[in-house]
Amino acid sequence: MSSRIPITLAGLAIVLSTASALYSAHALREQQQLVDHLNGQVARIQPYAFSRSDLDALLSRQSLAVAPPAAPEAPPAPMKRESAPIVGERRYGDATAQFSLIEYSDFECPYCKQYFAVPKAVVDSSRGNASVVFKHVPIHGEASRREAFAAECAAAQGGNDAFYRMAGAIFSSTAGNGTGTEKPLAVIASSIGLDGAALSRCIDNQEPLQKVKADFREAVELGIKETPTTIVRHNPSNRQVVLSGAKGPEDILRAMAKLVQGNGAAQ
Template structure:
């Protein structure tokens, strides 16, 4: 049996090590570049240092980079007569949230938005708009259900309905059963028969789609899509993702201070 000369074997072995090392370095560099490009609020999947970064395309994870304060004019974001408003309807600053009731980050953000409203004594109001993501099977119908609640019980019923739904859903697409939409209406004091008739008619499907389109026009690509709007200047600031209260406070305080 012929054997490879020892010198040649060592040469081939070193060459193999060089090739493997080059591949590993290249893979690491590519991974770093991908992570650099996918800043907070964009959609990436996988694990970074054992931490879940992003589960579903279109959902906004908890950001780690605070945006700069600068405001800009955005003609595609403005109040509408049929908006659902939590707080003072004449508030100086409006927090527009484009949301999906099956989005786990929207569930996380829901109490944060309420905290923002409660902390500013009428200076900030929360405007809820629909942005159900296509891969969340129940989200579209849940959005329509909230509109039926609004039809039967007004703005108060709308907020009771979505607050309860967000509290109960486990998120992820089917976290709140569609079979529970009508009973939930009854729980908050609405007529279940009328609610069911409204929901079965699909009469608010277009309303929800219109919210989605206004969101896209305003630059929203995922949920929660948040925009702070200064009614005094008409300027706005986008904060996509479930930012903590402290970061919203920084931006809001700066808006009030400089304008």
């Protein structure tokens, strides 16, 4: 009996070693398949010929401060709010996806207007591997601020789907650089099936103010000085790549492949 025990233990060690090697090979194959898929997507997409913008403005010189209203002659009646203060992230795609494309954008930035569809297209072609999170950096004055509020007020009515529909409609209706939308924001909201009057009250009540300020503050703290800027984050490894300017989808896909291969800065 004693002579058979070492043979049995040795055999078990060989089995465990073989199983471990097979598991590692399987994991590597899965990683390589994802890299191959991303590289294949790059090969099929024509590059976007976007012009690069100069810095719109240094964020440190910008402010979301709202001028206080003139003091009323009599105490005002309590303001009726349409909803609770607006919070939450504005995500397009699966929150559990392994990649997050965090987009810092401004509705009055012409390059942001051109770029808006690009991360969404990457998400749509990623087979569930990516999602977009939109962050507000309203640096073109009052028009930027009200449009950011409008998109958030749309989200208050219909969630992230309404947010992205309203965002697309705003971008389509403005020439950018602080000119504002061709149509009133309430009319735009009504045209996509939202309650325009409620959206106007939400904007006037400044319900999204804290949400928009939080996004802006985050951009400042990260040192972002150009819109659009996209942080491509690989959630399992917490590594990321920063892409400044209106990049094409192939740039995002290359960044994703780079992160899968273990490159990029740790968050």
